[in-house]
Amino acid sequence: MSFHFEVLATDPTGARLGRLSTPHGMIETPAFMPVGTAATVKGQTQADLESLGAQILLANTYHLYLRPGHELVREMGGLHRFMSWPRAILTDSGGYQVFSLSDLRKVNDEGVTFRSHLDGSEHFLSPEKALEIELALGADIIMVLDECIEAPSSESRARDAAARTLAWARRSRDYFTQHGDRARQMLFGIVQGGTHPALRRENADALVELDFPGYAIGGLAVGESHSVTCEMASIAAAQLPADRPRYLMGVGKPEQLADYVALGVDMMDCVLPTRSARHGCLYTSAGRVLIKNAQYANDPRPIDEECQCAVCRRYSRAYLRHLFSAGEVLATILNTHHNLYFYLDIMRKIREAIRFGKLESFRSDLQARLK
RNA sequence: GGACGGGUGGGUGAGUGGCUAAAACCAGCAGACUGUAAAUCUGCCGCUCCUUGCGGGCUACGGAGGUUCGAAUCCUCCCCCGUCCA
Numbered sequence: 022m023s024f025h026f027e028v029l030a031t032d033p034t035g036a037r038l039g040r041l042s043t044p045h046g047m048i049e050t051p052a053f054m055p056v057g058t059a060a061t062v063k064g065q066t067q068a069d070l071e072s073l074g075a076q077i078l079l080a081n082t083y084h085l086y087l088r089p090g091h092e093l094v095r096e097m098g099g100l101h102r103f104m105s106w107p108r109a110i111l112t113d114s115g116g117y118q119v120f121s122l123s124d125l126r127k128v129n130d131e132g133v134t135f136r137s138h139l140d141g142s143e144h145f146l147s148p149e150k151a152l153e154i155e156l157a158l159g160a161d162i163i164m165v166l167d168e169c170i171e172a173p174s175s176e177s178r179a180r181d182a183a184a185r186t187l188a189w190a191r192r193s194r195d196y197f198t199q200h201g202d203r204a205r206q207m208l209f210g211i212v213q214g215g216t217h218p219a220l221r222r223e224n225a226d227a228l229v230e231l232d233f234p235g236y237a238i239g240g241l242a243v244g245e246s247h248s249v250t251c252e253m254a255s256i257a258a259a260q261l262p263a264d265r266p267r268y269l270m271g272v273g274k275p276e277q278l279a280d281y282v283a284l285g286v287d288m289m290d291c292v293l294p295t296r297s298a299r300h301g302c303l304y305t306s307a308g309r310v311l312i313k314n315a316q317y318a319n320d321p322r323p324i325d326e327e328c329q330c331a332v333c334r335r336y337s338r339a340y341l342r343h344l345f346s347a348g349e350v351l352a353t354i355l356n357t358h359h360n361l362y363f364y365l366d367i368m369r370k371i372r373e374a375i376r377f378g379k380l381e382s383f384r385s386d387l388q389a390r391l392k
Numbered sequence: 393g394g395a396c397g398g399g400u401g402g403g404u405g406a407g408u409g410g411c412u413a414a415a416a417c418c419a420g421c422a423g424a425c426u427g428u429a430a431a432u433c434u435g436c437c438g439c440u441c442c443u444u445g446c447g448g449g450c451u452a453c454g455g456a457g458g459u460u461c462g463a464a465u466c467c468u469c470c471c472c473c474g475u476c477c478a
Contacts, residue, residue: 058428079427117427125429138429169427211427242426250426271427292428299431300424315421353431 023204024161024234026266030376034283034384038375041266041287043161044205045101045109048076050266051282051375053368054111054290055361059084060094060104063295064357067106072331073361074369076108077161079290082154083115083146087137091157099159111290112160114151116167116186116211117271120243128168130185148189149196152208156201164237165193167211172244179215182240183224186213194231209235209268212257216245221253225260236261237268238286247273251280258285275304275367276391279384282371294364298356301345304363308391310338312356317342330362 023044030038039050055062055070058081062070070078080100085091097103100110118135119126125136132147148166155163167186170178190210197208210233214220228236238257241250254269261267268288269281281289294304303310305325310317312324323333324341332341332355344352367387374383 054427056428063428063431081428084428111427113427118429120427122429164427167427237427239427268427273426277426289427291426292430293426296425296428296430296432300433302425311423313422348431350431 024207026235026264028263030378032283032375032378032380034380035285036282036371036375036380037285037287038372039266039287043077043109043207045107045161046076048109048288049372050287051368051371052077052288053278053364054079054288055364056290056292056295057104058292059088060100062357062361063299064353065361067104069358070106070361071108073358074365075361077111077288078106078108079111079113080104080158080160081115081118082112082151082158082164083118083135085112085158086115086146086154087139087144091154095157095159099157101159109162110160111162111268112155112158112164113270114155114164114166115146116164116169116239119167120169120171120240123171128185130188132166132189133168148192152193152196152201156206160206162207162209162235164209165190165211167213167239169213169240169243170215172216172240172249174215176215176217176220179213179217179220182215183213183220186211186239187224187227190228190231190233194233203234207234209233209237209266211237211239211270212261213240214253214257215240216249216253218252218256221256222260225257229260229262233265235266235268237270239270241269242272247277247280250277251284254281254286255284261285275364276388278364278367279371279374279380279387282375283380283384291364294360295357298358298360299353301352301356303341303356304360304391306390312338312342312345314342324359325363328359328363328366330359330366332356332359332362 025042028037028039041048041050054077055075057078060080094100094103119128119133122135125138127134132145135144137144151166166189168182170182210228210231212225212228214224238254241253258267266287267285269286272281272289272291301311301313303312303324306327310324317338320338322338324338325333341355374380
């Protein structure tokens with residue numbers, strides 16, 4: 022009973038309000054998970070993240086395996102203790118690196134051989150190896166290794182990747198059954214299938230047969246249009262059991278979050294709020310602010326006049342632009358704080374809207390304002 | 393007074409006869425970013441005209457002349473700056 026997922030309410034759109042209990046606290050869904058690849062959300066302390074209300078963070082198996090090494094993390098008491106994060110953690114498997122490090126890897130049915138982006142050394146990641154690492158890291162939710170492909174991809178390529186991902190899911194489940202602990206960790210399977218509707222449906226159906234406690238939809242927002250992303254997510258979500266959490270991996274832009282939620286998605290993660298912040302792109306209730314633009318040099322207003330975050334309550338655009346232009350580290354810190362607040366605040370409002378069955382109007386309002 | 397070295401586009405600075413409106417970097421301006429090889433990457437960055445094109449015209453490598461089909465690059469004189477010698 023360490024893990025328990027409960028749908029508390031549904032909205033006419035199909036959105037679900039829920040909660041996922043974990044050994045490291047409760048996650049209100051739909052949830053957005055800030056990305057902390059290397060056991061750190063760049064630019065924010067763990068105290069900052071707690072104050073922002075993040076209930077779960079994402080970290081990366083591949084990166085932590087390379088540095089500092091999963092055995093070290095295990096020695097240091099596991100990822101929660103190592104990074105001093107008392108709330109929930111999800112570790113991605115390294116499947117996304119199959120996509121993003123495409124020049125540095127080779128895939129076959131056994132697994133993936135990576136050439137480390139740090140020192141060029143070769144490393145082999147199989148579904149079993151990924152899980153061994155994830156067991157050592159000790160995150161609450163762990164992901165199977167999958168093969169994430171770029172879009173567009175041919176049907177045969179997508180079919181191969183989906184079949185391989187499914188086979189790996191089976192091996193992962195079996196490995197977890199033997200070595201894992203269901204009271205301590207939850208293993209999610211991942212749906213692939215590219216941008217081919219029939220493949221998505223088939224792959225989701227087959228994956229559900231394997232009976233995972235939660236399901237992810239992967240391989241989206243990798244080059245296809247937003248409407249295709251939605252179509253694929255919708256097809257996959259429709260095949261997934263209603264009583265299990267659904268995680269749409271790697272999305273999305275602020276104005277897209279409610280779209281995914283409306284498809285029945287419970288969890289999302291994205292580097293956008295943190296990376297964009299570092300690059301000077303700030304999200305506001307009236308659209309994006311590229312803080313380095315000359316027009317903000319003498320703008321005394323906060324980033325977003327409607328925002329209640331600590332940065333908007335205290336600092337002007339003029340000051341933030343100065344910090345950014347000067348390359349000051351505080352720019353990263355403050356920008357990241359604001360963007361994460363903005364994302365997490367949208368999620369709070371989305372949950373509120375679902376509670377009252379008003380997600381559709383919230384969504385159209387949001388999109389109109391962010392355009 | 394003499395001997396060297398040097399003056400290049402907003403800055404630093406390459407270029408020593410044509411491929412140079414002039415490298416590179418910085419600054420400036422604009423844009424991208426979706427399970428993080430990302431404090432990264434891309435474009436623009438003399439003025440001007442239009443039929444917006446690997447287009448036309450003009451201006452530009454301290455100043456003024458000159459050599460040459462052609463000069464930031466060679467020559468002459470001048471003006472600055474630095475170092476050293478008197």
